[in-house]
Amino acid sequence: MELKEALKTRRSVRAFKDEPVPKEVLRKVLEYAICAPSAINLQPWEFVVVSGEEKKRLSRRLIKAYREKRISCSPGNVKPLSPVFTRRGADSFSALSKYVEGTGKKFEDFINEGSCEFYGAPSAIIVCLDNSFSHRRFLDIGIMLGYLLLAAHDFGLGTCPIGLISAYEDEIKELLNIPESKSVVMGVAIGYPDVDNPINSFRTERDELDQFVRWID
Numbered sequence: 001m002e003l004k005e006a007l008k009t010r011r012s013v014r015a016f017k018d019e020p021v022p023k024e025v026l027r028k029v030l031e032y033a034i035c036a037p038s039a040i041n042l043q044p045w046e047f048v049v050v051s052g053e054e055k056k057r058l059s060r061r062l063i064k065a066y067r068e069k070r071i072s073c074s075p076g077n078v079k080p081l082s083p084v085f086t087r088r089g090a091d092s093f094s095a096l097s098k099y100v101e102g103t104g105k106k107f108e109d110f111i112n113e114g115s116c117e118f119y120g121a122p123s124a125i126i127v128c129l130d131n132s133f134s135h136r137r138f139l140d141i142g143i144m145l146g147y148l149l150l151a152a153h154d155f156g157l158g159t160c161p162i163g164l165i166s167a168y169e170d171e172i173k174e175l176l177n178i179p180e181s182k183s184v185v186m187g188v189a190i191g192y193p194d195v196d197n198p199i200n201s202f203r204t205e206r207d208e209l210d211q212f213v214r215w216i217d
């Protein structure tokens with residue numbers, strides 16, 4: 001797939017086929033992901049790849065934790081957002097909710113419990129960062145994540161970044177034996193997309209470029 005096409009066609013996938021992704025394919029995706037640049041080439045990312053029964057066990061643990069704590073998907077803003085961001089968030093949720101209606105689930109359950117079970121993907125990639133790094137290294141993780149999502153897309157795989165799970169870091173660390181010295185930054189649901197599931201027809205919009213840029217020349 002041409003890179004520009006990959007950039008334009010990648011979408012978050014929220015329904016997957018019940019078909020495992022071979023380990024060699026997951027390895028390839030991660031090999032491309034770690035081609036990403038990082039400050040001083042520190043390559044601060046670490047991955048725990050969970051598949052099969054262990055992934056199901058992780059999903060069950062996360063759903064239990066969600067039902068106990070009810071921490072939902074949210075961008076974790078530190079101040080109220082300006083109207084433009086509020087509008088984008090509301091537009092995105094209202095567009096998705098039309099597709100969620102067809103699933104027979106409540107929107108909140110679909111997003112929060114769906115995120116906790118990686119939307120049924122056969123594998124979950126847990127991305128960690130050593131606590132000796134500053135939070136600035138989230139930048140490196142973000143760039144690597146972009147590479148990962150595009151590489152997976154090129155292999156015919158679907159992905160959904162899952163930020164929600166970081167709210168349940170303690171449970172994840174305990175279950176996956178991740179040391180205290182690491183932080184769980186996020187997860188990625190990965191698998192073959194169920195193209196017949198209407199939820200995967202959902203497309204998010206982007207504002208016009210000029211909304212974001214101020215040219216100085």
Ligand SMILES: Cc1cc2nc3c(=O)[nH]c(=O)nc-3n(C[C@H](O)[C@H](O)[C@H](O)COP(=O)(O)O)c2cc1C
Pocket residue numbers: 010011012013073092111115160161162163164165186203204
């Ligand atoms: C850092 C980050 C965290 C995200 N966390 C979640 C999540 O917890 N659950 C979810 O369903 N989608 C999550 N997403 C996916 C976004 O909702 C999605 O990328 C956005 O709506 C744009 O849609 P697109 O990926 O289809 O272009 C996350 C995306 C990013 C970049």
